[in-house]
Amino acid sequence: MSLTRRTLLSAAAASSVAAFTPFKRAQAATPVRLLLSWFAQAEVGGFYQALAKGFYAQEGLDVHIDMGGPQVNTMQILAAGRADFVTGYDFQTLRGIQGGMPLLTVMSSFQHDLQGLMTHDNITDLAQLRNHPILISSPAHASYWGWLCKKFGYIPAQAKPYTFNLQPFFLDPEMAVQAYASSEPYEAQQRNVPVKFFPFADLGYPPYGTPVLTTHEFADKNDATTQAFVRASLLGWQDYMRDPEPGNALIRKANPRMTEGQIMFGHSAMAKANVVEGGDTKTLRRVVS
Structure with missing residues (x-):
């Protein structure tokens, strides 16, 4: 499509x-x-x-x-x-x-769209996430996940279920998570966890x-x-x-x-x-x- x-x-x-x-x-x-x-x-x-x-x-x-x-x-x-x-x-x-x-x-x-990926602050490019675990929700499989895989070479096995609990992300420095510009970065800020947010719109998401x-x-x-x-x-x-x-x-x-x-x-x-x-x-x- x-x-x-x-x-x-x-x-x-x-x-x-x-x-x-x-x-x-x-x-x-x-x-x-x-x-x-x-x-x-x-x-x-x-x-x-x-x-x-x-x-x-x-x-x-x-x-x-x-x-x-x-x-x-x-x-x-x-x-x-x-x-x-x-x-x-x-x-x-x-x-x-x-x-x-x-x-x-x-x-x-x-x-x-305000959707994007939130990573730990050592990531400078989403291409670096190949083979890293990425937390995404069930609806993401029918929306931007296919776009991400095509653009950055991700594979289905990288996708892990996101239950809207950020604790696994905070504990795993290799993990990335779907995020909304106005939501998940706020929780990271409250936890004093240095993160980076990559808006999909800046990467050509239409x-x-x-x-x-x-x-x-x-x-x-x-x-x-x-x-x-x-x-x-x-x-x-x-x-x-x-x-x-x-x-x-x-x-x-x-x-x-x-x-x-x-x-x-x-x-x-x-x-x-x-x-x-x-x-x-x-x-x-x-x-x-």
Whole structure:
């Protein structure tokens, strides 16, 4: 399966044009259920910001946000009609479509993915990891693992299961682990473990980050709702990057285990990477102002 930035850009551009067609808002609030692929954290702060600031309500939507996690199969839940929108991953989406799932990407939160590998600080190039153990999650096998193997010559035997416990990584100086720029490096920092983080986007990994999916059936039957949800979500992301506290308050409520330090580390990492207003937004028109 061939995936290029141009392919993704064309799909996103088509979605953006459709998403901002004027329409008459419904008078009664329309219930909408968003299922996240992970727990509430800064990396999904734009959706919580849109909820906190009333952007969804202004579009006539009554949005409920559910958290996901490592044991939650968001694609199956979406296909079963138990969620209207889910956050996902581009390669995962394409594989789902290839397998016959009626998936449709309606927006992307980030201009590039925040995914990467975290290594100990003696590593200067990911090519050095050949034959080293690399902790990856089950979904990674259907997304970036194949890309890494092709690019750096890794072999399947290197992949070890990542249970989102970093202790094995901290104990093994030869080990690397999948990481999100705004997450695992924070835990390493808290443990005073010197690490390096290699963002896949800097190495040519093409997908956008945190896309939002629905099904063709839902979008066809609920065109105005889909447009309204996209508009409010994008506005939420732009607003969150300027002043995250309203969204952060809802994140802390939804996920009390999320510390203030980790939330702010995540927000800072996203701002540094300029994932919301960088990339293609520099050359394409702004769709939200």
